[in-house]
Amino acid sequence: MIEVRRLVKNFGLKVVLRGLEFHAEPGEFVALLGPNGAGKTTFLRILASLSRPTLGEVRLAGFQLPSQAAAVRRILGVVSHQPLLYGDLTAEENLRFYGRMYGVSRLESRIADVLEMVGLSARRRDLVRHFSRGMQQRLAIGRAILHDPEIMLFDEPHTGLDQEAAAMLDGVLREVAAKGRTVVMTSHDLARASELATRIDILSKGVIARTVTRQELDPAALPALYRAVTHG
Amino acid sequence: MEAMPRGLKALSWITGALFGVALYMVFFYAPREAVMGEVQRVFYFHVAAGWVGALAFLVTAVAGVLYLARGNRRWDIVAQASVEIGVVFTLINIVSGSIWARPIWNTWWTWDPRLVTATVMELIYIAYLMLRQGLEDPGRRARFGAVYGILGFLSVPLTFLSIRIFRTIHPVVVGNSDPTAQGAFDMTPRMLQAFMFSLMTFTFLYATALWHRVRLGRLAEKVDQLKMKVMAG
Amino acid sequence: MAEAFSRPDRAPVAHRGARGYLRAVSAIVWKDLAAEMRSRELLGAMLVFALVVILIFNFALELDIRTRETITSGVLWVTFTFAGTLGLSRSMAIEKDRGCLDGLLLAPVDRSALYFGKALGNLVFMLIVEAIVLPVYSVLYNVNLLQPGLLLVIALGSIGYVTVGTLLASMAVQARTRDVLLPILLFPVIIPVLVAAVKASNGFLQGLEMAEIWPWLNLLIGYDVIFAAVALMVFDYVVEE
Numbered sequence: 001m002i003e004v005r006r007l008v009k010n011f012g013l014k015v016v017l018r019g020l021e022f023h024a025e026p027g028e029f030v031a032l033l034g035p036n037g038a039g040k041t042t043f044l045r046i047l048a049s050l051s052r053p054t055l056g057e058v059r060l061a062g063f064q065l066p067s068q069a070a071a072v073r074r075i076l077g078v079v080s081h082q083p084l085l086y087g088d089l090t091a092e093e094n095l096r097f098y099g100r101m102y103g104v105s106r107l108e109s110r111i112a113d114v115l116e117m118v119g120l121s122a123r124r125r126d127l128v129r130h131f132s133r134g135m136q137q138r139l140a141i142g143r144a145i146l147h148d149p150e151i152m153l154f155d156e157p158h159t160g161l162d163q164e165a166a167a168m169l170d171g172v173l174r175e176v177a178a179k180g181r182t183v184v185m186t187s188h189d190l191a192r193a194s195e196l197a198t199r200i201d202i203l204s205k206g207v208i209a210r211t212v213t214r215q216e217l218d219p220a221a222l223p224a225l226y227r228a229v230t231h232g
Numbered sequence: 233m234e235a236m237p238r239g240l241k242a243l244s245w246i247t248g249a250l251f252g253v254a255l256y257m258v259f260f261y262a263p264r265e266a267v268m269g270e271v272q273r274v275f276y277f278h279v280a281a282g283w284v285g286a287l288a289f290l291v292t293a294v295a296g297v298l299y300l301a302r303g304n305r306r307w308d309i310v311a312q313a314s315v316e317i318g319v320v321f322t323l324i325n326i327v328s329g330s331i332w333a334r335p336i337w338n339t340w341w342t343w344d345p346r347l348v349t350a351t352v353m354e355l356i357y358i359a360y361l362m363l364r365q366g367l368e369d370p371g372r373r374a375r376f377g378a379v380y381g382i383l384g385f386l387s388v389p390l391t392f393l394s395i396r397i398f399r400t401i402h403p404v405v406v407g408n409s410d411p412t413a414q415g416a417f418d419m420t421p422r423m424l425q426a427f428m429f430s431l432m433t434f435t436f437l438y439a440t441a442l443w444h445r446v447r448l449g450r451l452a453e454k455v456d457q458l459k460m461k462v463m464a465g
Numbered sequence: 466m467a468e469a470f471s472r473p474d475r476a477p478v479a480h481r482g483a484r485g486y487l488r489a490v491s492a493i494v495w496k497d498l499a500a501e502m503r504s505r506e507l508l509g510a511m512l513v514f515a516l517v518v519i520l521i522f523n524f525a526l527e528l529d530i531r532t533r534e535t536i537t538s539g540v541l542w543v544t545f546t547f548a549g550t551l552g553l554s555r556s557m558a559i560e561k562d563r564g565c566l567d568g569l570l571l572a573p574v575d576r577s578a579l580y581f582g583k584a585l586g587n588l589v590f591m592l593i594v595e596a597i598v599l600p601v602y603s604v605l606y607n608v609n610l611l612q613p614g615l616l617l618v619i620a621l622g623s624i625g626y627v628t629v630g631t632l633l634a635s636m637a638v639q640a641r642t643r644d645v646l647l648p649i650l651l652f653p654v655i656i657p658v659l660v661a662a663v664k665a666s667n668g669f670l671q672g673l674e675m676a677e678i679w680p681w682l683n684l685l686i687g688y689d690v691i692f693a694a695v696a697l698m699v700f701d702y703v704v705e706e
Contacts (some may be wrong), residue, residue, distance in 0.1 A: 011368030013456050050570055051706040073573040082564030088500035100492035101572040103485045127503070143568075299700055355653040362649055367638030371706075375660045376636045382652055383629065386695060390657035390688055397664075397680055 001026045001182045007056035009042055016042045018206035030182045031193035034050060034203035035230050040186040044155050049076045062149055077144035080155045087129035089190040091120055091139055094128060095146060102147040114142040118172055134165025141172055171201040181212040202229045239441050247440045254433040262426035278328040278426055280434035282350060283412050283434035288318030290397045291354060296378030305362060308374035311381055315444035317438060319357045325350050345395040352391050356384040473532035489574040490570060493582025507555045511594045513618040515548040519602060533606060542659055545595060549626055550648050552590045553634040561638045563665040571702060584631040591623045614669035622662035629654055632696045635703050661685045
């Protein structure tokens with residue numbers, strides 16, 4: 001589903017990704033861990049077609065980036081740590097806007113379904129400006145699944161959420177992943193990552209330094225492993 | 233460190249020599265103008281500087297297009313170098329125009345198309361440099377610079393046109409043989425030679441300065457690269 | 466990929482192509498209008514600014530009726546130019562601040578649709594402000610500004626202004642010095658529009674011959690066409706990374 005080979009990304013003279021290799025099968029839930037500045041967000045932005053690779057090959061669902069970016073965007077849902085929502089519009093107006101941008105048909109019923117799924121049906125007519133951070137994140141996920149994408153990218157979605165909101169988010173994430181979608185999620189939260197993911201990749205110094213699948217992994221050993229890989 | 237390429241050294245010497253000859257031609261070889269007197273000699277450098285300013289602008293726009301099309305950083309260095317040189321020459325153009333205007337029309341400033349257009353061009357140059365300064369990412373700096381260079385370049389002829397449709401008091405030096413037009417004058421053959429020579433000299437001056445500045449830009453980039461290597465350990 | 470397309474709960478995506486393009490453009494314009502109608506911050510700011518500028522001109526210039534007639538077009542256009550930058554800045558700042566620009570870039574539409582949508586929205590706001598300023602000015606200074614010729618010039622001039630302004634605002638908003646940078650970038654490049662618009666407006670107000678006004682109208686139209694074409698070609702480079 002996702003194929004990345006020898007990915008290099010420079011910003012001017014600063015090299016962030018150095019020949020990164022990555023692979024994800026349909027239906028996998030990959031948690032991408034790594035220290036700040038390792039390049040997680042950069043990598044995710046490249047997958048999201050928001051940033052161009054300097055060198056290397058990136059394919060999502062067989063489409064190549066950046067040349068076939070439009071095709072990729074149709075099947076992609078992205079949740080970043082900014083909500084990407086318009087504060088002066090209501091929840092349903094936000095969804096309606098994005099629905100029209102993506103050309104989603106039977107839009108009204110789809111909006112109702114999505115609001116139901118993220119637990120915001122009661123607040124559909126409220127301005128997003130008045131939403132808590134947790135609610136905004138949930139609506140952001142709703143926005144991302146509106147067009148039923150096959151691939152989902154989450155950039156540290158639990159940032160700024162309290163325990164309750166984070167737990168709610170996990171519920172939504174599981175439901176999203178259960179539909180057979182391919183998910184890549186970056187995170188700082190080792191415990192959450194090992195709970196949700198089928199596979200854990202550790203990004204360090206611009207490459208994927210280590211990969212462990214859920215079967216191989218002992219959640220208790222993860223922190224030590226993480227430390228070893230990132231400081232090695 | 234790289235040594236200065238021999239071509240550049242030779243060019244610098246040639247330009248220096250040309251400039252010496254040009255000075256001689258402007259101050260001694262060309263005759264004293266009948267109506268305006270000695271101050272008319274400013275004209276040779278004034279027009280040449282204006283020409284270089286316009287040329288530099290064109291180079292920036294073209295380099296911008298090439299950068300957007302090819303993505304090669306070298307074009308961005310050329311564009312920036314050209315702007316920096318163009319700013320200086322356009323300023324010389326404006327100031328020398330002012331110096332020339334004062335004794336002739338008894339005013340430091342005339343609202344005629346050419347002078348106003350030169351000023352607008354100078355403002356666009358400065359805006360270009362300020363735009364680059366306000367951006368952190370080098371890729372963005374290059375792309376936005378290229379875009380603004382193109383926009384600016386396209387707007388200048390339209391600006392000139394718009395102000396031209398007003399009446400002008402700027403002397404029409406070539407082609408207008410109406411001697412009553414204020415400040416106009418016909419050029420004798422010697423004057424024409426001095427004029428052409430100045431144009432050529434200033435063009436050489438531009439090319440030399442551009443080469444030096446581009447070289448400087450590339451060396452600076454090399455330094456940055458070496459710094460990165462050292463810091464990465 | 467066959468199995469993916471036959472999943473039962475997959476929401477079908479409607480036709481792409483021209484209809485999708487227009488739908489995206491209108492969605493963006495609609496969104497900007499709807500958000501503005503809620504908060505009314507932008508229009509309020511632009512209007513207050515414009516009216517204050519006009520009042521200041523009155524006190525600063527203290528003119529008799531006849532002189533006032535000749536400078537009306539200049540005053541109007543200076544007002545629109547400055548009020549316009551408020552609108553342009555704010556319109557792009559909204560997208561930048563909550564990261565919404567990424568949301569727009571993720572949509573599977575041609576980038577030019579984003580440009581058109583924003584530019585059209587900016588144009589609508591500018592026209593709204595102008596539609597309010599004109600009658601107010603007419604009443605305050607007892608001069609009839611609601612003439613078709615003048616309205617045409619205002620439309621053409623606003624189009625040129627917004628065409629370049631939207632593009633430059635997209636760049637300025639990404640710089641550190643974003644607030645001061647937009648006017649610095651915009652004003653030198655917009656001079657042909659200002660000069661032509663002022664002279665053409667003046668021509669209509671003074672009742673000059675069409676032959677004298679045509680060159681200015683041609684310049685305006687030429688500028689609009691050239692810069693719309695260029696903006697469409699370069700907008701990609703301004704938003705891509």
